[in-house]
Amino acid sequence: QVQLAESGGGLVQAGGSLRLSCAASGSIFNIDDMAWYRQAPGLQRELVASTTTGEDTYVADSVKGRFTISRDNAKNTVYLQMNSLKFEDTAVYYCYAKIRGTWRDYYGVDYWGKGTPVTVSS
Numbered sequence: 001q002v003q004l005a006e007s008g009g010g011l012v013q014a015g016g017s018l019r020l021s022c023a024a025s026g027s028i029f030n031i032d033d034m035a036w037y038r039q040a041p042g043l044q045r046e047l048v049a050s051t052t053t054g055e056d057t058y059v060a061d062s063v064k065g066r067f068t069i070s071r072d073n074a075k076n077t078v079y080l081q082m083n084s085l086k087f088e089d090t091a092v093y094y095c096y097a098k099i100r101g102t103w104r105d106y107y108g109v110d111y112w113g114k115g116t117p118v119t120v121s122s
Contacts, residue, residue, distance in 0.1 A: 002026035002111050004095045009116030016120075017083045022095030022113055024076040032098040032108045034071055034078040038091035038118075045094065049080060063089070087122040 008020040024031060035050035049059045049069035057069050068081040078095065095113035100106075 002028060002097075002099050002101070002109075004097060004111050004113035006093070006095045006113040006116040009093060009118045011119045011121065012085055014085060014087055014120055014122050016085050017081070018085065018118060020080040020082070020093055020095075020116060020118075022078045022097075024097050024099065024111070027101045028076060028099055029102050029105065030100045030108075031073070031076060032100065033096075034098075035096040036069060036078070036080045037094045037096055038089075039094065039115075040088075040091040043091075048093070050096075051078065082118070085118075085120045087120050090118060090120045092117050 003025050004022055006022045008018055012018055032053055036048045037045050038048050039045040048063055049067055051057045051069050051071050066084045071078045092115040094115045097111050098108035099111055100108045
C-alpha cells in the first residue's frame with residue numbers, strides 16, 4: 001500500500017511564505033506525475049501545480065510567479081514553495097501522485113494525501 005504524507009501548512013499573513021512537502025511511502029516502483037491541488041470552501045478542487053518524471057512542470061496562472069513546484073525523486077517527495085501569499089490562496093492543499101507499485105504495472109494508480117490547510121490572513 002502507498003501513503004502520501006503532507007506537511008507544512010498553517011496560518012500565515014498575506015505576503016508571507018510557506019513550503020509544503022509531500023512524501024510518498026510504501027510499495028513504490030516508480031512515481032510518474034506528482035501534483036498539488038487545492039480546494040477552498042464552497043469551491044471545486046483545482047490543480048495548482050504539477051511535475052512529471054522528467055521534471056517538466058506546470059503552474060496555474062493564478063499562482064504563476066509566486067508558487068514553485070519541485071520534486072526529489074530520491075526521497076519520493078514533492079514540494080510546493082508558496083511566496084507572496086494572498087488571502088485567496090486560503091484552501092486545503094492536497095498532494096497527488098500517480099504511482100506504479102511494481103515493474104509489471106504498465107499504468108500507475110492515483111493516490112491522494114489527506115490534505116493540509118493553508119490559511120492566509122489579510
